[in-house]
Amino acid sequence: MIEISDLRKLYVMGEEEVAALAGVTLSIGRGENVAVIGPSGSGKSSLMNILGGLDRPSTGVYRFEGEDVGAFSDDELAEFRRRRIGFVFQSFQLLPRLTALQNVELPMIYAGLAPRERRDRAAEMLERVGLGPRMGHKPTQLSGGQQQRVAIARSLANSPDLLLADEPTGALDTQTGQEVLALFKQLNREGLTLILVTHDHDVAASTDRRISFRDGLVVSDERGV
Amino acid sequence: MRSIELLRFATGAIIAHPMRSALTSLGVVIGVAAVVMMTSIGLGAQQRVTSTIAGLGSNLIIVSPGASRGGAGGGGGGFVMGAAGSGQSLKDADAEAIAKQVENVAAIAPVVRGQAQLTADGANWNSRIEGVTPDYLVARDLAIASGRMFDERESRQGRKVVVIGQTVARELWGDLDPVGRRVRVRSVPFEVIGVLESKGQSSFGQDQDDVLLGPLEAVRSRIVGRRARGDTVQTIYVKAVDADSLDRVQEDVVNLLREQHRIRAGDDDDFQTQNMASILQASQAAVATFTILLAAVAAVSLVVGGVGIMNIMLVAVTERTREIGLRMAVGAKRSQVLIQFALEAITLSLAGGLIGLLIGVLGAVAVAKLGAWPVAIPPWAGPIALGFSSLVGLVFGAYPSWRAARLDPIEALRRE
Numbered sequence: 001m002i003e004i005s006d007l008r009k010l011y012v013m014g015e016e017e018v019a020a021l022a023g024v025t026l027s028i029g030r031g032e033n034v035a036v037i038g039p040s041g042s043g044k045s046s047l048m049n050i051l052g053g054l055d056r057p058s059t060g061v062y063r064f065e066g067e068d069v070g071a072f073s074d075d076e077l078a079e080f081r082r083r084r085i086g087f088v089f090q091s092f093q094l095l096p097r098l099t100a101l102q103n104v105e106l107p108m109i110y111a112g113l114a115p116r117e118r119r120d121r122a123a124e125m126l127e128r129v130g131l132g133p134r135m136g137h138k139p140t141q142l143s144g145g146q147q148q149r150v151a152i153a154r155s156l157a158n159s160p161d162l163l164l165a166d167e168p169t170g171a172l173d174t175q176t177g178q179e180v181l182a183l184f185k186q187l188n189r190e191g192l193t194l195i196l197v198t199h200d201h202d203v204a205a206s207t208d209r210r211i212s213f214r215d216g217l218v219v220s221d222e223r224g225v
Numbered sequence: 226m227r228s229i230e231l232l233r234f235a236t237g238a239i240i241a242h243p244m245r246s247a248l249t250s251l252g253v254v255i256g257v258a259a260v261v262m263m264t265s266i267g268l269g270a271q272q273r274v275t276s277t278i279a280g281l282g283s284n285l286i287i288v289s290p291g292a293s294r295g296g297a298g299g300g301g302g303g304f305v306m307g308a309a310g311s312g313q314s315l316k317d318a319d320a321e322a323i324a325k326q327v328e329n330v331a332a333i334a335p336v337v338r339g340q341a342q343l344t345a346d347g348a349n350w351n352s353r354i355e356g357v358t359p360d361y362l363v364a365r366d367l368a369i370a371s372g373r374m375f376d377e378r379e380s381r382q383g384r385k386v387v388v389i390g391q392t393v394a395r396e397l398w399g400d401l402d403p404v405g406r407r408v409r410v411r412s413v414p415f416e417v418i419g420v421l422e423s424k425g426q427s428s429f430g431q432d433q434d435d436v437l438l439g440p441l442e443a444v445r446s447r448i449v450g451r452r453a454r455g456d457t458v459q460t461i462y463v464k465a466v467d468a469d470s471l472d473r474v475q476e477d478v479v480n481l482l483r484e485q486h487r488i489r490a491g492d493d494d495d496f497q498t499q500n501m502a503s504i505l506q507a508s509q510a511a512v513a514t515f516t517i518l519l520a521a522v523a524a525v526s527l528v529v530g531g532v533g534i535m536n537i538m539l540v541a542v543t544e545r546t547r548e549i550g551l552r553m554a555v556g557a558k559r560s561q562v563l564i565q566f567a568l569e570a571i572t573l574s575l576a577g578g579l580i581g582l583l584i585g586v587l588g589a590v591a592v593a594k595l596g597a598w599p600v601a602i603p604p605w606a607g608p609i610a611l612g613f614s615s616l617v618g619l620v621f622g623a624y625p626s627w628r629a630a631r632l633d634p635i636e637a638l639r640r641e
Contacts, residue, residue, distance in 0.1 A: 049635050052554070054553075054554060054634050054635050055635055074558070074559055075558050075559075075560075078553065078556055078557060078558040078559070079556065079558075081553075081554060081555070081556045082555065082556020083556070087554050087555070089638065093547065093550075093551045093554075093638060095548055095551065097237070097241045106551075106552070106555055107555035107556055109226060109230045110226050110552075110555060110556040110557050110561070111226065111556065112226040112227060154555070158555075158556070
């Protein structure tokens, strides 16, 4: 599903040019459950941003289902994110003035779904993450774990091909974090491709494949539990 | 996606902060209300000036004694009609000559004026008396409400009859019918034969119904004659047959009177002519300028209101940076973010415009009710107010919206 070759991302920091990604070649297949591990500054976030279509590579090729995402325009990238990608962030990124249900509806509004259709689907997604009874609550009325479940429901709203989770348990206690990871595992078993970006090896241990980054390069790529 | 959803996002954000939104719109509210009120006041003044001047008679040329500036006629200084009567250069013969020799004249009316104490059936009143010919009614567009006007024969014979205005009738006889009664004007008895239709108050505050009209000869010899020579008149009204011939008639009158008065080429006239059309034009232009000035001052506050909207929208974009980042992450295009924020600014401004329009109209009506000033709300006030407030929202919302749309989603999501 994902093919990247010799991917580089360069930033200009003052006089210096820094390579966040220094030539990465990878392929990830449909239905995989992958952890991208590395300390901060290793390039894992840059990789996630490019994979999710939030950023473009400086050089190299990124193909998603055969399409050259690196050559997309801003509008094409927006559509790519909307149709193909679901994001889960460390800080949940829920809109505080909207209810759980309305937060989950948001991506479907941009997809042009009719109000009734998207409300039904948002309710279904919240049921799926176990938050059916709380869909009328605002984020401030929900616990951290519940907020992250709302965010996961939102990421599933437009039936993405790929779910990208950036430190999804970083703001949660161990117990809640485990529940969220269990939810990811279940979603993966149901066929969703999952890429989990983390610096935490315990979190990474929950996945089937672990790709380690250091200084913008892949240092290990191991499979199996 | 459907565009109505972007409007829903915009209104949702406005409703989320009702107090802030209200204060943001306040500048536009004040601006639009001020523009509406100022133009209403200006238009009211313009209409009153127009009706007053038209009320003096249409297609009218006023000839009065005294030197004029080069005989150009008309002009913005034309508000002194009736006051110019100091000279004695106009004679009956001038009026007769105009009647005989100038073409396209519908009516000609020489006038003498005086102020006189009236007594009738125990009541007292002080009023204006004018000595006129029957044609005076035609020249000034006056009409008889009851009774009749005196005719040529009565006028020539110097019969002591008068036609009175509504104010005089009321002050002397209350609700009684004055026709056929006697009134003493400076002790000289006159018979009332008619009552004029009401013309109301002029915009200069003069009661146009507080007047008596008597035959020229009788009034001149018995009432004002002590000061005036036997054949002088104070004003000659010349009514042209239509508006097109007005200038031509005025020119002919000037030439004829110069000839009559033996004024040599190059010398100044010893009379003035004022053309109602040019007076109307000049005064309308003056009022229009004054209205535009007022509206322009008011429009400045509308611009200030726009700056207020821009300020708050910039704050909103900064505050909601993460929201913008998230919207982009879930698939919003830059153009959709741009439109969302632009709609927010336009909605704020337009809502302010609507409220301002309402306040402006109510304010204008209040001014009219208090009677301080004539008010006419222009029919285009609504569309213009709403159009301009939308424009203000669009112009001042453009920069903040552009700032929102060009945010880098990664940076935006990272913002605390």
